Amino acid sequence: MNSPLRIGIAGLGTVGAGVVKLLAEHGRLLSVRGGRPLKIVAVSARSKARKRDIDLSGMRWEKDPMALATAPDIDVVVELIGGSGGVARRLVQKALASGKHVVTANKALLALHGTELAALAEKKQRSLAFEAAVAGGIPIIKALREGLVGNRVKRLYGILNGTCNYILTTMRETGRDFDVVLAEAQAAGYAEADPTFDVDGIDAAHKLAVLTGAAFGARVDFAGVHVEGIRRVTSMDIEFAQELGYRIKLLGLARETRHGIEQRVHPCMVPLDTPIAHIEGVFNAVVVEGDFVGTTMFQGRGAGQGPTASAVVADLVDVARGRHMPAFVVPAEKLATKKASPMDRHVGAYYMRLMVQDRPGVIAAVSGALAKERISLESMLQRGRSESGEVPVVLTTHETEEAAMRRALARIAKLGAVAEEPCVIRIEAF
Amino acid sequence: MNSPLRIGIAGLGTVGAGVVKLLAEHGRLLSVRGGRPLKIVAVSARSKARKRDIDLSGMRWEKDPMALATAPDIDVVVELIGGSGGVARRLVQKALASGKHVVTANKALLALHGTELAALAEKKQRSLAFEAAVAGGIPIIKALREGLVGNRVKRLYGILNGTCNYILTTMRETGRDFDVVLAEAQAAGYAEADPTFDVDGIDAAHKLAVLTGAAFGARVDFAGVHVEGIRRVTSMDIEFAQELGYRIKLLGLARETRHGIEQRVHPCMVPLDTPIAHIEGVFNAVVVEGDFVGTTMFQGRGAGQGPTASAVVADLVDVARGRHMPAFVVPAEKLATKKASPMDRHVGAYYMRLMVQDRPGVIAAVSGALAKERISLESMLQRGRSESGEVPVVLTTHETEEAAMRRALARIAKLGAVAEEPCVIRIEAF
Numbered sequence: 001m002n003s004p005l006r007i008g009i010a011g012l013g014t015v016g017a018g019v020v021k022l023l024a025e026h027g028r029l030l031s032v033r034g035g036r037p038l039k040i041v042a043v044s045a046r047s048k049a050r051k052r053d054i055d056l057s058g059m060r061w062e063k064d065p066m067a068l069a070t071a072p073d074i075d076v077v078v079e080l081i082g083g084s085g086g087v088a089r090r091l092v093q094k095a096l097a098s099g100k101h102v103v104t105a106n107k108a109l110l111a112l113h114g115t116e117l118a119a120l121a122e123k124k125q126r127s128l129a130f131e132a133a134v135a136g137g138i139p140i141i142k143a144l145r146e147g148l149v150g151n152r153v154k155r156l157y158g159i160l161n162g163t164c165n166y167i168l169t170t171m172r173e174t175g176r177d178f179d180v181v182l183a184e185a186q187a188a189g190y191a192e193a194d195p196t197f198d199v200d201g202i203d204a205a206h207k208l209a210v211l212t213g214a215a216f217g218a219r220v221d222f223a224g225v226h227v228e229g230i231r232r233v234t235s236m237d238i239e240f241a242q243e244l245g246y247r248i249k250l251l252g253l254a255r256e257t258r259h260g261i262e263q264r265v266h267p268c269m270v271p272l273d274t275p276i277a278h279i280e281g282v283f284n285a286v287v288v289e290g291d292f293v294g295t296t297m298f299q300g301r302g303a304g305q306g307p308t309a310s311a312v313v314a315d316l317v318d319v320a321r322g323r324h325m326p327a328f329v330v331p332a333e334k335l336a337t338k339k340a341s342p343m344d345r346h347v348g349a350y351y352m353r354l355m356v357q358d359r360p361g362v363i364a365a366v367s368g369a370l371a372k373e374r375i376s377l378e379s380m381l382q383r384g385r386s387e388s389g390e391v392p393v394v395l396t397t398h399e400t401e402e403a404a405m406r407r408a409l410a411r412i413a414k415l416g417a418v419a420e421e422p423c424v425i426r427i428e429a430f
Numbered sequence: 431m432n433s434p435l436r437i438g439i440a441g442l443g444t445v446g447a448g449v450v451k452l453l454a455e456h457g458r459l460l461s462v463r464g465g466r467p468l469k470i471v472a473v474s475a476r477s478k479a480r481k482r483d484i485d486l487s488g489m490r491w492e493k494d495p496m497a498l499a500t501a502p503d504i505d506v507v508v509e510l511i512g513g514s515g516g517v518a519r520r521l522v523q524k525a526l527a528s529g530k531h532v533v534t535a536n537k538a539l540l541a542l543h544g545t546e547l548a549a550l551a552e553k554k555q556r557s558l559a560f561e562a563a564v565a566g567g568i569p570i571i572k573a574l575r576e577g578l579v580g581n582r583v584k585r586l587y588g589i590l591n592g593t594c595n596y597i598l599t600t601m602r603e604t605g606r607d608f609d610v611v612l613a614e615a616q617a618a619g620y621a622e623a624d625p626t627f628d629v630d631g632i633d634a635a636h637k638l639a640v641l642t643g644a645a646f647g648a649r650v651d652f653a654g655v656h657v658e659g660i661r662r663v664t665s666m667d668i669e670f671a672q673e674l675g676y677r678i679k680l681l682g683l684a685r686e687t688r689h690g691i692e693q694r695v696h697p698c699m700v701p702l703d704t705p706i707a708h709i710e711g712v713f714n715a716v717v718v719e720g721d722f723v724g725t726t727m728f729q730g731r732g733a734g735q736g737p738t739a740s741a742v743v744a745d746l747v748d749v750a751r752g753r754h755m756p757a758f759v760v761p762a763e764k765l766a767t768k769k770a771s772p773m774d775r776h777v778g779a780y781y782m783r784l785m786v787q788d789r790p791g792v793i794a795a796v797s798g799a800l801a802k803e804r805i806s807l808e809s810m811l812q813r814g815r816s817e818s819g820e821v822p823v824v825l826t827t828h829e830t831e832e833a834a835m836r837r838a839l840a841r842i843a844k845l846g847a848v849a850e851e852p853c854v855i856r857i858e859a860f
Contacts, residue, residue, distance in 0.1 A: 018722070022580055022722055026580065026581075029582065030580065032647075032760045032761070032764055033634055033647070033759055033760055034579075109670075130497060131577070136723075137578075137722070137723035137724065137726060138726060139572075139576070139577025142572060142573075142576060142577045143569050143577070146569070146572060146576075146744060146747070146748065146753075147569025147572045147573070147741075147744050148569065148740075148744065149463050149464075149744050149746065149747045150452055150456065150461075150739070150740045150741075150742070150746075151456075151458065152459065153639075195633055217463070229562070256707075260688055275705070275708065275709075276706065278708065279705075290567075290740060291736075291739075292567070292737065292739055292740040292743075293450055293567035293569065293731070293736060293737050293740040294730065294731045294734075294736060295731075296567060296568060296728070296730035296731075297727075297729045297730065298726070298727075298728055298729075299705070299726065299727045299728075300723060300724065300725065300726035300727065301723070301724045301725070301726075304724075305725060305726060306721075306722040307722065307723050309580070310578065310580045310581055310722040310724075312575075313580030314577050314578065314579050317576070317580065318576065318581045321754075323576075323753045323754075323755070324751075324753075330463055331462070334462055379505065411742070
């Protein structure tokens, strides 16, 4: 029998406990599949007293997670603390610097410091593995770095946040509004008490930045991601979407344009006849368009104990087998520095919903504002009368540059008959 | 710069030409991603004179592909000849025996001799890689062997043959019959002149046997696959399926039962609310259910030059990087020998369409035959009168053992009022 891979785990929340369970349950299987036993030598977490549904016997308890980074009996540190800075960052840095491999599920850390950590890992010839950081159990990092390595990626996009997808799905299915559904999701444990990271798109943006790095062999550029969340999506928009043949999804999208790499996270109108429109509830999916492979899609549970533990353990087996590679497809010093393509240069179609006073001339004024920017209309829906005197008017446009759209919007917002800030959702064509 | 990976390619059909193109187009990119240049040293194909849309300059032409197996300047042989025996088998054997790595797209070879070849590769500590053998460009072998390695697979199933899926999709969309659609598919190049391997399910069965090996760590057992093709599916059944909330798909399915491993390829009634029901045309998809990861699905183009070349090159990059692992997840000598679970022991629900004489007592006789086997009905559809006097009667059953169903069918077939052999399609629950 080969010598075991000696593991130290920092963080015993849902995911950490899942990793302990998985390694206990499939220990024998994994020692055959990994070519050697996978052995948890030490663990560290904030509270030792907390009741956990796992067996920690035979594992050393380290009060200070940093001790894992330097312990001579540890080969690989699993960082499951979370957060883009603080202990998590120091732990990963120190572990790599001390010649340990690192497996992490920390998308925030990678989104902000991924390139620098990748360089450190390579300098030390150690693995920095993070399958669990994006899309839960879906092996999408491996697909990008290895399975689709023969392709130049033309575009990738995905549903990267299960909380948002659950909320949007439930809003559609029940007709209820965002606030109500969010509160329910919080009560059911599908959304955090502070939902900001999820519903404002930040979590999805972290994941997108990591995916972009791996797909395009580019330096991870979280600051280059344009981010909008789902708070402003109303059940009315969801209904209109259905009527127009779309479904509203929070997508993360990345592609190369002539202005650089465009990375954006925002609600999208997705055509109903595309597979990703039908990824519902807490599921995630990532679509990769490669120049040789064509369109591929990967879907599965984007979070949760089992799926995330599955991803962490896949990375551990890679480490056990000595399967090593650069974190973002190419060596860190060869990662391209690409300009972020500005959103003003984004070209696409738009959905716009206005609440207008139901009086003559309003539509003429709105379409005049669009015409001035040479934006042509694809369709228009107007709904009957209302008691308040305000009625929704929905317009969809042909492709136009975002800058033009913004100028038109500024004009429209100033029209006296337009009652509130127009709701604008980008329409995606796949 | 590291020394190049020296490649010999046997077979320059669609896929071989695609590999040459891909390596030419992305040569620089791949030398960075693979850590060293990927260089085609020699090629071999049946006809040197044949016009090909690729540049072979700088590559040695070997008249005899077997020369690639022993050439001292070759590190890896790419076998794209095809066929379960003959030259392909001898080439792979000899290449491995001579200490070369082998990359192949040959599902028939692997389905019949996979275990033996895996053992040979391991004895020589060389890679036997075959991402291109199953589901075209979808990196499903890598997902099973690596990305989902932490899971015990509970079940896997997939649409593994694009020709059949194209035919079934077109039959549904146009209402035309199998023979007509097959002829069109042949004219359009989507089906071979001799379509047997595809439409009779053999190609899908080859792929399923390979997937089963990788998913369950079991010896590849093609003989254990129960195979039925799509020739007997009529447009009438496709219509009834729609009415009952199903879509008919040729699936390959594998799971462990208490009788052993059940592997089967046959037309299935797939519920419309499952993602795989919506994989249409030439697309393939594979669903893997793991005990930790839950349900994951991988979809993409299942054949064609670009996708298959993408998969071959992914394997070549793994070889270039020295990422080596057993062919079927665990070392060949540890592959489990599992009994094939007999189809008589299969438990599931059934769709049955009978053409019956429209006269009193027929339904009573049919349902009596089912009741005798304790098979309970889920639903029954009867269509009005016809000029011929024969009308279709469609029954769906609750779960029952296949042996009971067969006994009931034998009785039903003998009823005077039943005009032709009943059409039976298994209903799958996911």
